Amino acid sequence: xxxxxxxxxxxxxxxxxxxxxxxxxxxxxxxxxxxxxxxxxxxxxxxxxxxxxxxxxxxxxxxxxxxxxxxxxxxxxxxxxxxxxxxxxxxxxxxxxxxxxxxxxxxxxxxxxxxxxxxxxxxxxxxxxxxxxxxxxxxxxxxxxxxxxxxxxxxxxxxxxxxxxxxxxxxxxxxxxxxxxxxxxxxxxxxxxxxxxxxxxxxxxxxxxxxxxxxxxxxxxxxxxxxxxxxxxxxxxxxxxxxxxxxxxxxxxxxxxxxxxxxxxxxxxxxxxxxxxxxxxxxxxxxxxxxxxxxxxxxxxxxxxxxxxxxxxxxxxxxxxxxxxxxxxxxxxxxxxxxxxxxxxxxxxxxxxxxxxxxxxxxxxxxxxxxxxxxxxxxxxxxxxxxxxxxxxxxxxxxxxxxxxxxxxxxxxxxxxxxxxxxxxxxxxxxxxxxxxxxxxxxxxxxxxxxxxxxxxxxxxxxxxxxxxxxxxxxxxxxxxxxxxxxxxxxxxxxxxxxxxxxxxxxxxxxxxxxxxxxxxxxxxxxxxxxxxxxxxxxxxxxxxxxxxxxxxxxxxxxxxxxxxxxxxx
Numbered sequence: 049x050x051x052x053x054x055x056x057x058x059x060x061x062x063x064x065x066x067x068x069x070x071x072x073x074x075x076x077x078x079x080x081x082x083x084x085x086x087x088x089x090x091x092x093x094x095x096x097x098x099x100x101x102x103x104x105x106x107x108x109x110x111x112x113x114x115x116x117x118x119x120x121x122x123x124x125x126x127x128x129x130x131x132x133x134x135x136x137x138x139x140x141x142x143x144x145x146x147x148x149x150x151x152x153x154x155x156x157x158x159x160x161x162x163x164x165x166x167x168x169x170x171x172x173x174x175x176x177x178x179x180x181x182x183x184x185x186x187x188x189x190x191x192x193x194x195x196x197x198x199x200x201x202x203x204x205x206x207x208x209x210x211x212x213x214x215x216x217x218x219x220x221x222x223x224x225x226x227x228x229x230x231x232x233x234x235x236x237x238x239x240x241x242x243x244x245x246x247x248x249x250x251x252x253x254x255x256x257x258x259x260x261x262x263x264x265x266x267x268x269x270x271x272x273x274x275x276x277x278x279x280x281x282x283x284x285x286x287x288x289x290x291x292x293x294x295x296x297x298x299x300x301x302x303x304x305x306x307x308x309x310x311x312x313x314x315x316x317x318x319x320x321x322x323x324x325x326x327x328x329x330x331x332x333x334x335x336x337x338x339x340x341x342x343x344x345x346x347x348x349x350x351x352x353x354x355x356x357x358x359x360x361x362x363x364x365x366x367x368x369x370x371x372x373x374x375x376x377x378x379x380x381x382x383x384x385x386x387x388x389x390x391x392x393x394x395x396x397x398x399x400x401x402x403x404x405x406x407x408x409x410x411x412x413x414x415x416x417x418x419x420x421x422x423x424x425x426x427x428x429x430x431x432x433x434x435x436x437x438x439x440x441x442x443x444x445x446x447x448x449x450x451x452x453x454x455x456x457x458x459x460x461x462x463x464x465x466x467x468x469x470x471x472x473x474x475x476x477x478x479x480x481x482x483x484x485x486x487x488x489x490x491x492x493x494x495x496x497x498x499x500x501x502x503x504x505x506x507x508x509x510x511x512x513x514x515x516x517x518x519x520x521x522x523x524x525x526x527x528x529x530x531x532x533x534x535x536x537x538x539x540x541x542x543x544x545x546x547x548x549x550x551x552x553x554x555x556x557x558x559x560x561x562x563x564x565x566x567x568x569x570x571x572x573x574x575x576x577x578x579x580x581x582x583x584x585x586x587x588x589x590x591x592x593x594x595x596x597x598x599x600x601x602x603x604x605x606x607x608x609x610x611x612x613x614x615x616x617x618x
Contacts, residue, residue, distance in 0.1 A: 049438050049446065053430035053495025058418045061288050064434045067281035067460040072251035074144040076280060077106075077321065084296070084324030091346070092133045092329040093212070095204045099324070102136060105203075107248075108241030109141030115244045116237070117194045119147065119172055124259060126150040126165060126173040126192070127308065128183070131329040133203040134234055135307050136317060138174045138196075146249040147172075148256045150271070151308035153589050154178070158185035160269075165190040168259050168271055168467065174198065174234065178216070180226035187228070198234035199223075200331070253277035259467050260310050260408050271467035272408045281460035282411040283318055285432040290319070293377060293419040294350070299325035300374075302343065302351040304333035309590050310412040311381045315352050325350070333357060333591075340366045347374050354382040356591040359389045359531065362396060363553075372397040377419060381406060383592040384499060384517050388524040390424035403428055405499065409476070409483055411461040415497050427496040428489075435459035438482055439491055452500045455489035456482035488515070505595050507536030507544050509573045514546060516595060519576065522569045523548055528557035533585050535599040537578060547578035549598050551585060 054063050070076040085100040097105070113119050125142040127149060129135045142149050150168045152161060154176060161182055165173070172194035175183050180197055187195075201212030216222045257279050259271035301320045305312035320327045328346050333339050333353075340361070358380065361367045378393065380401045390401045400421055405428035406412035415437075417429035431437050439453040440446055447453040462483050465473035476484045488500040501515035508514070516534035523532040531551040539545035550562065559579035566575045586597040 049436065049491075051431075051436070051495075052491075052493065056430060056494045056496070058292050058420055060292055062433055065281065065284040065288055067277055067284060067434070068253065069284050070280050071253055072143075072255070072276040073257055073279055073318075074146075074248065074251050076283065076318075077140050077144060080321045080324070087324050088326045089321070090133055090136060090327045090329055092131070092331070093204055093208075095133065095208070097133060097203070099321075102140065105137045105238060106140040106144060108238045109137055110145035110241070110248060111244040111246035112237045112241030113142065113147065113172065113194075114145050114246045116240050117172060119194065121146045121249055122148060122255070123172065124148045124150050124168045124170040126152050126168070126170040128152040128154050128156075128161070128173060128175040128179055129198070129308070130154055130176065130331045131303055131307055132176070132198075132200060132331055133329070134174070134176075134198045137203070137238075139307070139317065143251075143257060144248050146251050146255065148259055150259045151261070151313070153306075153308060155589060156182065158182050162186040162190060164261055164269065164271075165192055167269075172196070176200065177223050177226070180228060180231070181224040184226045184228055193230070195228050195231040196234055196237050197228065197231045202234050251276060253280070256464075258313075260313075262408050270469055270472055273464040273467050274411050275464050278411045278461050278463060279314070279318070281434070282314055282413055282432075283322060285434065285461065286314065286319055286413060287322055288433050289416055290419060294323055296324045299323060299350055300346060300348045301325050301327045302330065302346070302348045303327055304330040304339060304351075304353055304357060305382070305590050309382070310408045311406065311590070312352070314412060315379060315381070336360055336364050337366070340364055340370070343367070344370055349374050350377045350379070351375065352379040352381070354591045355380060355385050355389055356383070356531070356587065356593065358393055358401065359386075362389065362392050363530065368396055372399070375399055378402060379404065381413075382590050384520075385424070386521050386524045387424055387426065388521070394423065400424060405429065405497070407483075407485060409463045410457055410459070411463065414457050414459070414461070425496065427498050429497065430495050431457075431497070432459070432461075435461070436482075437491070437497065439489060444478065450490055450492060452488050452490045454503060455485045455487045455497070455499070457485060458482045505535075507534075507546055509536075509539075509544055509546065510542040512573050514574050519546060519548065519566070519570070519574065522566055523550065523562060523576075525569075526557070526562055526565045528552055528554035529562070531585055531593070533593045533595055533598045534576070535595050537599070539577070542573070545577040546574065547580065548576045549580045549582055549585060551582060
């Protein structure tokens with residue numbers, strides 16, 4: 049496709065970037081810490097470390113891995129932690145030492161963790177002690193031989209760190225008993241590493257930086273192979289995109305999304321380092337009260353998250369009373385932003401939600417709205433510099449401009465493939481080098497891309513395509529609805545019918561009222577036939593609503609009630 053979006057690029061944003069600007073993420077890190085050495089880098093539980101301290105700590109960790117454990121270059125190092133200071137120390141230490149980082153969700157079950165450790169061939173793991181029992185149950189049969197265990201308070205220092213660990217272990221009993229005889233404490237590893245003068249290796253652009261596993265909601269999780277060049281390219285793309293708005297003038301990022309997720313990894317771990325920003329780490333964003341309290345104590349300028357996180361904040365009264373005078377950028381990704389949430393956010397904060405789009409396989413950012421927009425656009429923006437897209441039908445042919453089809457992406461940020469899965473890689477990569485995303489999208493004549501829906505989530509009603517995003521957007525405009533997920537359920541007449549699962553703001557809202565509301569905005573075949581009310585909706589670790597779980601647990605579809613009859617909940 050011709051790059052029609054270039055005419056809509058913000059002033060100063062180039063058409064292409066240099067993916068070889070740095071040879072590796074280690075080179076990028078070294079340049080940043082030299083430039084911003086005395087600035088605060090991360091804040092966690094009121095403890096601040098500077099870029100210079102991060103340099104020293106991560107070098108000590110790198111030395112420990114290289115010399116004390118004798119891990120071979122290119123070995124996989126798993127990280128299983130929430131957003132604590134230990135995460136960036138271990139992350140940058142492993143990358144500087146030439147290892148491949150395998151991010152693991154701390155909430156994994158033993159089965160899920162074992163699969164990822166076995167599949168990646170990880171030889172070392174850093175785990176928060178709260179989840180060490182899970183590792184104990186998962187470690188048998190893996191190649192893991194080095195286990196480093198940390199406590200929440202380990203890098204808080206002094207009495208505060210000791211007290212934090214004591215309370216979590218003995219008062220809150222948040223650390224289940226575990227036994228890993230080979231385990232070394234994190235602070236001990238750092239102490240050993242400080243006494244070692246190890247020369248950091250030269251890492252090549254084509255070397256692997258991450259095995260970043262996909263969510264696995266539609267099958268066995270796969271490790272996307274992201275090279276140093278992939279990551280540097282995406283950082284250069286983001287650098288070009290944010291330059292009109294962000295710079296090294298003292299930004300403060302809020303990091304609530306888990307850094308082990310690819311969206312937060314780039315937006316909240318690497319981008320702040322690029323501009324010398326401060327970074328407020330939120331260990332548990334599900335604790336909305338604690339999260340809002342931390343925001344009240346921090347003059348933040350940039351916040352990122354997913355639609356459900358922003359929605360949760362907007363439903364907290366203390367959040368509504370915060371001072372947003374310093375906020376100038378709110379970035380949303382990971383799932384579709386709903387218009388009702390975006391417009392509410394703008395009313396409360398005075399700033400738009402800037403929606404972008406990406407995948408684990410694109411390291412991750414592929415498109416973004418300009419950071420200078422003033423209102424919600426409904427689009428996922430335009431392709432990043434040096435990125436090409438195509439909208440194709442099921443036969444692989446380009447569709448006419450404005451028509452929906454599968455979004456396909458080509459660029460230097462696209463992964464090298466799936467780890468040890470050449471057939472899976474061949475299934476998503478086209479002969480001309482495009483990644484098939486599985487998302488249905490359209491592009492307008494300005495070059496803005498609109499996601500219609502996930503191909504796998506599409507509902508087929510009497511041969512008509514129905515997209516859950518559209519249904520959910522309409523339902524969310526009802527004042528009595530807090531959250532909603534839309535899925536297809538079997539129907540004897542139409543093949544599938546639309547079902548919505550709703551979390552109410554107002555307990556008095558009925559299914560009949562919601563269906564009547566939908567009829568005002570949707571054609572007949574799109575209107576939900578079934579409504580189920582729940583207290584909560586199933587979510588991924590970053591807060592994305594898991595439609596598959598809604599579908600798996602959906603009750604059998606009932607015949608649609610007559611037009612004048614009271615609809616029944618499924």
